[in-house]
Each structure stands twice: as C-alpha cells, then as structure tokens.
Amino acid sequence: MALxxxxxxxxxxxxxxxxxxxxxxxxxxxASPVTDHDASDDCGVAILGAEDSKFWHDHKGAxxxxxxxxxxxxxxxxxxxxxxxxxxxxxxxxxxxYAAALGKSIIVLSQPDHQHALKEVHAAALAVADExxxxxxILTYVLTGKLPG
Numbered sequence: 001m002a003l004x005x006x007x008x009x010x011x012x013x014x015x016x017x018x019x020x021x022x023x024x025x026x027x028x029x030x031a032s033p034v035t036d037h038d039a040s041d042d043c044g045v046a047i048l049g050a051e052d053s054k055f056w057h058d059h060k061g062a063x064x065x066x067x068x069x070x071x072x073x074x075x076x077x078x079x080x081x082x083x084x085x086x087x088x089x090x091x092x093x094x095x096x097x098y099a100a101a102l103g104k105s106i107i108v109l110s111q112p113d114h115q116h117a118l119k120e121v122h123a124a125a126l127a128v129a130d131e132x133x134x135x136x137x138i139l140t141y142v143l144t145g146k147l148p149g
Contacts, residue, residue, distance in 0.1 A: 006076035007032040009092035010084030022136035083110040100124040
C-alpha cells in the first residue's frame, strides 16, 4: 500500500524535512504548499501583474496558492496539518477544514499548549501529534502495522 501525504501549515521550521527523512524507507509520496515565503506571497503579482493595493497583491497570491493547495489535499490520502508556535497559521486551519470536508484522514501536529485554541481542528483529526517523529510512527504503523521500537 502506498500513501500520498500532504504536509500543510507552518513554514518556519524543519518539521517537513524531519517527517520526509524519517519516512524515507516507507512507500510515501509527499506534497506541500510552496514553502518559500517570498515566492508564496508574490506569486500572484509575479505571474498576473503588479497591484497598487497590498490587499489585491495578497488576494492574487492567495488565489494561486489555493489552486496548489486544493490539488494537493484532493490527491492526498492523509493530510498532516502543522500549527507552529510563532505565527498564526490561518491557512492551516482552512486546510484542515477543507480536508475534513473531503473526508481525508487528518493528522494535526501541534503543541500541547494549543489544545484549547485548536479543539475544533483536533476534533476533526484522526490523530493529534506533538512531534514530527510521532507522525512518522503513525505512517509506519498505517503502512506496516508495526509499532515503534
């Protein structure tokens, strides 16, 4: 059994790399949003033309990024949504909701001190992990039936 896993959310730490490295021996294909912050912010105006208003600048970028995000989530078997410490990831909450609406299996990766703020997102998830290692262990169990150890 092969899995496609979409890694959504926070882009300021190496959690994606930790999961990808940890799952290197598993039959998993990973996809994610563009994690180059400047490219993600500026894709709309770089492709469709400049805007005088920051609102329309951001609007164009958000729309183009939504094309990639929707495709990635729709193609995924599992969606991992990471909520980081430093920034509010409103897009991650949207991604979790979209994945839930599509009936996707969701793993939330967040810190224990965010439990109350994310209670509705956690309720939609099939697993809530604190560390990237736990996501790898979940993927290993799903694919092989083997427990960590």
